[in-house]
Amino acid sequence: MTDKQIIAARIALELNDGDLVNLGIGIPTLVANYVPADKTVTFQAENGIIGLGGLVEDETEIVNAGGMGASILEGGSFIDSATSFAFIRGGHIDVTVLGALEVDQEGSLASWIIPGKKVPGMGGAMDLVTGAKKVIIATKHTNRGIPKILKKCRLPLTAAHQVNLIVTEMAVMEVSKAGLELLEVHPNYSIEDVIKATEAELIINKVLPMKGLSDEN
């Protein structure tokens, strides 16, 4: 499994039968490939789909939130942007999975701007992080060795104190009131490796081997 597949497969285990889920662009999109067959998960695309299906080349009438040709599943519906964000902001999305530039031990996320360098804009990310019931960050553990999991985000925030779980190719970490707890570590790495690659202080109690690695795809 590639690093991206490891992250996506692990996050898929967090989805429950019946959940309504919004996946961000990039690694988060891959999570859809790992939903177990015995669970029915409905995907939402913030441009206005309940029941997003897979990508469809050359499709121009149905697109996903990345503007790519997509499909809608049986039982799905098309909605306007206000209704779409009513789902997102009204707490009707059970899980959102998003990428990060930085994420910190307080559960704050930075993902939409590098001042003076790159300003793509926040799109729907601020709404998703603020409104979804559970926010999971899917990210490489470091940016070429530079920690992305920090004590406190240095880039402008997407939202403060909203992240619940961080999943990287190295580890699974949960944000609680006490701080950031290291829950699982990938067998390729030691706990020490993770600590070294992480700027945030990690609470270490019982650490398990990372789940979901057997479900190759």
Place this chain on the structure above:
Amino acid sequence: MTDKQIIAARIALELNDGDLVNLGIGIPTLVANYVPADKTVTFQAENGIIGLGGLVEDETEIVNAGGMGASILEGGSFIDSATSFAFIRGGHIDVTVLGALEVDQEGSLASWIIPGKKVPGMGGAMDLVTGAKKVIIATKHTNRGIPKILKKCRLPLTAAHQVNLIVTEMAVMEVSKAGLELLEVHPNYSIEDVIKATEAELIINKVLPMKGLSDEN
């Protein structure tokens, strides 16, 4: 013509081709009978109809805002209450016609409560008076001799300073910044009769005979 017919026929002259109009219960409802054939006016019912048609006995699936069986015209649509009041509050209704308990020379209206006596509630009246582009009050000039057109409303208000025109069986009066101007008087009455039946101070410049009386129905 009865008093009610006089009022309704006169108000119908205020409607323009293409207008979206909401009529309240009572005398206002009669206005629909007097729309000239050369004008297309669309009626809205706040329970969720654009393109309200006439009453239909024993109809239970389509009702008007008074709960009575009604119909929808070709090209009409059914909408939810939020969209219905987006029309009303967002300035998309050209004219609303409503009844009054009291109305005053400042354009304030009282129509929803007589404290200690009768509290039907405001329904959609506060929204209509506040949101419609033009607010016309259809009312008998007095309540059995007791003036309803006052210097200042004594009952709790439906809205302050929103009424544009008052039409009674005796007269047509316009609310302007200067005050309440007497525009037209029904031929059965003198200007003196109107002044006597009105508590409000009337501005009297050029007073015309009431229009619309020839269009019997």
Place this chain on the structure above:
Amino acid sequence: MRSFINAEKFIALLEDGMSIMVGGFLTNGTPEGLIDLVIESNVKDLTIICNDGGYPDKGVGRLVVNNQVKKVIVSHIGTNPMIGTLMSEQKLEVELVPQGTLAERIRAYGAGLGGILTQTGLDTLVQEGKQIIEVNGKKYLLEEALGADIALIGGAIADNYGNLKYNKTMRNFNPLMATACKVVVCEPRKIVDKINSENVITPHPFVDYILVGEYND
């Protein structure tokens, strides 16, 4: 995700002291079968949120007559004299809300908003106890979002996925309430195989339970 339930399971959802939103406008679109079951359950001290007070023998009015209601939040009570009587005897609390404000407050809750700014109700009794907020020199009332424990949805055509559309004017408050409650139960008028994805009004993730059995017509 929706599941189909029977009368017994619905009654098991009910508790004393609950807040219940009930769809319908002067009972058009009110789920009378669910009202029957609330009466059968005989739960007490309910807070009922509905467009209006219904009639003594129809809609939410029946719950008032059956002495199950502590408080009503409605825009109009004129069709149910019992409510006025109980209110003046101080046996029933009545919160009267302008209809458009009621619709927006419910929608706001479902959309995750804390409240909305409206001019409806300014300088009237409705203003009492509320924050007045100035935006660009104009004054607005801050009206708070309104949610409830359970929504009873009527007037709907459901499909096998739990999507809803609504029959004619029965739409009214139903789709708004379906977004604003912890538990959403629909008594459909009929169940079809599939609603076209472009015509769904309430997408299935908003709906928890669909009542099946003798109550559908």
Place this chain on the structure above:
Amino acid sequence: MRSFINAEKFIALLEDGMSIMVGGFLTNGTPEGLIDLVIESNVKDLTIICNDGGYPDKGVGRLVVNNQVKKVIVSHIGTNPMIGTLMSEQKLEVELVPQGTLAERIRAYGAGLGGILTQTGLDTLVQEGKQIIEVNGKKYLLEEALGADIALIGGAIADNYGNLKYNKTMRNFNPLMATACKVVVCEPRKIVDKINSENVITPHPFVDYILVGEYND
């Protein structure tokens, strides 16, 4: 009330310095024929309100490239590098708005609200210069209603009455913008005889003009 117009009449509606809302999400549902005509008109100093900045050769991005735009109000500019460049050269003003907030601000204007209270953007750059309002102990940003001079609506199926529904994901911001502008112009994908009253998304009174001619497919 809607009327059918041609390219020439549309161009006559345009003026330098106008604010223009343009529907579509990454150009899916954007009326490219109307954009062509805005380019043809060569009006300048426009304020463009759209979900995103489109692409250099598609959607509102073309207006930026053609140097007609003074300011954009969008949630995302990542797909149009030209916007970032002009922004850093201070030749283009860019207001980045969270997507859900953008949708609600536009809807609020159309519904006559002064603004809405949201937690999206709290403790981020989005908060700067905005009122923070406390409701029941929780903090919210006050986001003001957003309207414009003219709305360009795409992705629609129109009927002969001027009612609109939308094709698949092309709905997105289109129905919201159709409520929030002084003048609303639609470039439909096709025109049908009549849309079923229960399936209309934008009732005809919201629509002023429908473009006919070579631009429909």
